[in-house]
Amino acid sequence: MKRKLQSLTFWKIVAGIIIASGLYATYIRFTQGLGASTHLSDQFPWGLWIGFDILCGVGLAAGGFTLAAIVHIFNIKRFEPILRPTILTAFLGYVLVIVALLFDLGRPLQIWHAIIMWNPHSVMFEVAWCVMLYTTVLALEFSPVVLEKFNLTRPLKIIKRMTAPLIILGVLLSTLHQSSLGSLYLIVPEKLYALWYTPYLPVFFYVSAISVGCAMVIMESFLSSKAFKKGLEMNLLTEIGRIIVVMLAVLLTMKLMDLSNREAFPLLLLPRWETYMYWLEIGVGIIAPLVLLSIPKVRQNSTGLFAGALLVIIGFVVNRLNISITGMEAWAKVSYFPSWMEIAITLMIVTTGFVVFSLAARYLPVFKHGADPKAARPHGFEEELLYLSQSRHVEVV
Amino acid sequence: MKSQRALLIDTTLCIGCNACQDACKAQNHLPVGEEKKLTATAYTALEEHDGVFVRRMCQHCVTPTCASVCPVGAFTKTPEGPVLYDESKCIGCRYCIQACPFQVPKYEWSNNYPRIQKCRFCAERLAQGLPTACAEACPTGATTFGDRDDLIREAHKRIAAEPGKYIDKIYGVQEVGGTSILYLSSVPFEQLGFTTKLENMVMPMYTWNALSKIPSVVSVGGVFLYGIWWITNRRTEVQRLERSLENLDKKNTNHNDN
Ligand code: SF4
Numbered sequence: 001m002k003r004k005l006q007s008l009t010f011w012k013i014v015a016g017i018i019i020a021s022g023l024y025a026t027y028i029r030f031t032q033g034l035g036a037s038t039h040l041s042d043q044f045p046w047g048l049w050i051g052f053d054i055l056c057g058v059g060l061a062a063g064g065f066t067l068a069a070i071v072h073i074f075n076i077k078r079f080e081p082i083l084r085p086t087i088l089t090a091f092l093g094y095v096l097v098i099v100a101l102l103f104d105l106g107r108p109l110q111i112w113h114a115i116i117m118w119n120p121h122s123v124m125f126e127v128a129w130c131v132m133l134y135t136t137v138l139a140l141e142f143s144p145v146v147l148e149k150f151n152l153t154r155p156l157k158i159i160k161r162m163t164a165p166l167i168i169l170g171v172l173l174s175t176l177h178q179s180s181l182g183s184l185y186l187i188v189p190e191k192l193y194a195l196w197y198t199p200y201l202p203v204f205f206y207v208s209a210i211s212v213g214c215a216m217v218i219m220e221s222f223l224s225s226k227a228f229k230k231g232l233e234m235n236l237l238t239e240i241g242r243i244i245v246v247m248l249a250v251l252l253t254m255k256l257m258d259l260s261n262r263e264a265f266p267l268l269l270l271p272r273w274e275t276y277m278y279w280l281e282i283g284v285g286i287i288a289p290l291v292l293l294s295i296p297k298v299r300q301n302s303t304g305l306f307a308g309a310l311l312v313i314i315g316f317v318v319n320r321l322n323i324s325i326t327g328m329e330a331w332a333k334v335s336y337f338p339s340w341m342e343i344a345i346t347l348m349i350v351t352t353g354f355v356v357f358s359l360a361a362r363y364l365p366v367f368k369h370g371a372d373p374k375a376a377r378p379h380g381f382e383e384e385l386l387y388l389s390q391s392r393h394v395e396v397v
Numbered sequence: 398m399k400s401q402r403a404l405l406i407d408t409t410l411c412i413g414c415n416a417c418q419d420a421c422k423a424q425n426h427l428p429v430g431e432e433k434k435l436t437a438t439a440y441t442a443l444e445e446h447d448g449v450f451v452r453r454m455c456q457h458c459v460t461p462t463c464a465s466v467c468p469v470g471a472f473t474k475t476p477e478g479p480v481l482y483d484e485s486k487c488i489g490c491r492y493c494i495q496a497c498p499f500q501v502p503k504y505e506w507s508n509n510y511p512r513i514q515k516c517r518f519c520a521e522r523l524a525q526g527l528p529t530a531c532a533e534a535c536p537t538g539a540t541t542f543g544d545r546d547d548l549i550r551e552a553h554k555r556i557a558a559e560p561g562k563y564i565d566k567i568y569g570v571q572e573v574g575g576t577s578i579l580y581l582s583s584v585p586f587e588q589l590g591f592t593t594k595l596e597n598m599v600m601p602m603y604t605w606n607a608l609s610k611i612p613s614v615v616s617v618g619g620v621f622l623y624g625i626w627w628i629t630n631r632r633t634e635v636q637r638l639e640r641s642l643e644n645l646d647k648k649n650t651n652h653n654d655n
Contacts, residue, residue: 035506042436042503045491073622075629106489106504106511110469113488117469123604124468124492126611164630168622172615183607187466187496190594202607 015351022348025341029103037341041334048338051324053100053346055181056317057093058131059205062213063220064090064138065174072167079236084145084366085224086217089357091138094131096353103345123183130177137170145364179206185323193327195267195278198258201323204251208316211247214240215289215312222306227358230367232302241299244312248290255282277318277326285315401459401478402523403545403577404532405552406452408589409562410539413450417441420534424519437503440516441531446589449582452540454531455480455501455516456569457577463493463502465601471513478545478577479518487513498573498595518577545577552581574599 029037040047067086071079102108114128140159147156159166182205185192198204218237225232259265268275289311298304329335338346360366415431421441422429432439434453441454461480464472471486472493482502489511493502505511519529527533528542535541541548549570556563568580572595580586587593 031509033507033509033511034504035508040491041506042494042500045494045504069622073626073629075626075633104490106491107487108489110486110488113469113486117486119465119468119470121465121601121605121608122468122470122492123608124466124490126608128468164623164626168619168626171622172618175614175618176611180607183604184492186603186607187462187600189598189603190498190592199603199606 015355018344018347018351021340021344022351025344026103026348028341029345034106037339039336039339039342043332043334044328044336046324046328047336048325048342048346049100049104051321052317053349054097054104055320055324057097057100058178058181059209059212059316059320060216060313061090061093061097062174062178062209063216064093064141064213065134065171066210066213067217068141068167069171072163073171079240081233081367082217082221082236084142085220085361087138087142088145088360088366089216089220091135091142092353092356092360094135094138096349097131098135100346100349123180123186127177127180127184130173130180134170134173134177137166137173140166141170145366149364174209175206178209179203181205188328191328191331192323193274193330194262194264195259195274196323196327198262200254200258204254204258207247207251207254208319211244211251212312212316214244214247215309215316218244218305218309219313222302222309224361224367228361228367234300234302234305237305238299241293241305241308244308245290245293248286248293248312252282252286252290255286274322274326274330277322281315281318281322284311285319289315400544400546401476401577402518403457403478403543403548403579404529405541405543405548405579405581407539407541407552407555407581408449408451409581409583410537411443411450411452412537412539413443413445414536415443416534416536417452417531417540418443420530421516424522424530425517435501435503435515437505437512437514440514444590447584449584449589451580451589452531454578455518456499456573457516457518458573459575459577460573460599460601462496462498462573462600465604466492466496468492475520477520477523479520479523481517481520482513482515484512496600498592498598498600545579548579552579555581571596572598 025037034040038047038049063086067079067083070076071083102111105111114125115132119125140162144156144159147153147159179202182201182203185197185201186199189197217240221232221237224230259268268278289308292298292304292311293308295304298308325336418431418439418441419429421427422439425440427438427440432442434442434444436442441452444451444453457474457478457480459474461472461474463482464470464474464480467487468490469486469488471483472480473483474480491504493513494500494504502513502515504513519527519531522529529540532540532542541551543551549567552567556565556567562583563581564583564585566582566586568582568586568591569576569578574597580591582589585593
């Protein structure tokens, strides 16, 4: 118990430091501009905020549309118990992406211009619209939880009747913008390093988003099962593990075919920084989890499944950072490393996400289908943080 | 139709006097002082490559990448030739900086309400029928102003007249589908820091190829997903119906038993 408490205060302090430094960085960002707060430059105009907060943020929230499609369109209802928390994380994820965008945009107060000033030739325009619409769709998909809480039966009925079209709309919007984040880079054929630049960028972005979305579903289930002391739907998660195997296999095959079509295989052996980073991304994020999760014993074992999902997520993040940062450095002839303020603000945003999720999970019927509704109620905010701290230990092991 | 305005920059005539930059800075009210590369306060700059001076500036592409990538359409290609930036629209996403194949747009990083800065092709002067400030200031004729078609003809003439002096290429005729700034040189362009891979690469087509598929993805995808939903849910309906029929049967038998 004593150790528990120590660990708790430790993580409280860490969270406190993150929020405090994040707020200070926020102040500098909005009073002195991007130059004073970031390491961005004319040579390197997109950094950590685009690479991690936006590209990874949107991708990691892909569990929402994947699982919604599985449950409502493919009608595999046994996955329903984990749908609500997944939708909630997706919704929070998108809101945080928009928050991060406000930090990154040079003129954040004009963000609404995208609504009235159209340029349909711009990928960025399309992404902006999809993100806007999809965030609304996610809010509607999650709304039954809030409506249930306050016993508003009439709107609840209306929303329930809209479920199918809403889910279909969500899947379409996700398909569009998940892939379009890759299309953003189609315009820089001579800048992005050849290991990553391919006309198939949008397809790769889409397929990898689905696999990482599934990995996030597994991850979230683990985290919440610990935080809220509820059982783990191991059989469901094992099946999701299978989906990941398929998606990773598809992704790997496509990547190999693409490299061979572009005759880019020799690049894999060049002694360059990009080569190592590419191998890291493929090895950790695709090959390792593909092998691991193909083994039934690993897939059915909670630690094995967790490790597999974690690898997919790490590999995904490395991939997005490679495309947005590693792959652009050689051309720009500068090396970019984010400033401490860019990092602090990113960490603050992530921390906020965790906190809001646990609050929402505590006060709203998110785990409605949990085995025991009482058990689904967390034992307090402290426990949640504690649990988060423990999960970190697991990761280290 | 009148052809677009353009500049012909003959690097063999440039003596590196910096008059173009000075005139440009005066015209655009930019802080004075020589700058060696494009910045937010220098719309044009002279680069020296082995004794050859090369003027850098916005190329005012015929199909501009910046205009295609900007989500709010802050860039427009005017019929006269200039590619113009409207700061009142800009949201500051910096996609234009990222995408420009010539690394032209520069950002006011130290400004808390930053603008993109780049050459405006003296649009106001053009409207009055005047040449650009830089062309007017150039003492040697290294920068000449005119109609694009005329200037291309003039460039060909110069190459034909002195084939030993020039390499047989006008940079800007084919690059990214054509630019309004044309260059002549005595040495291969890659030696002057030009990107030579851009021939016929109309950049906006790269993204448009993907964007133009959206209607198909939405319509086919929508029908497909709805179809799957219809099939899978039909199965549930049938099951539900069967179950209720069974229940009914049971009730009936019970009833008969009584
Ligand atoms: S920074 Fe401004 S001008 Fe450039 S693409 Fe973004 S919104 Fe358009």
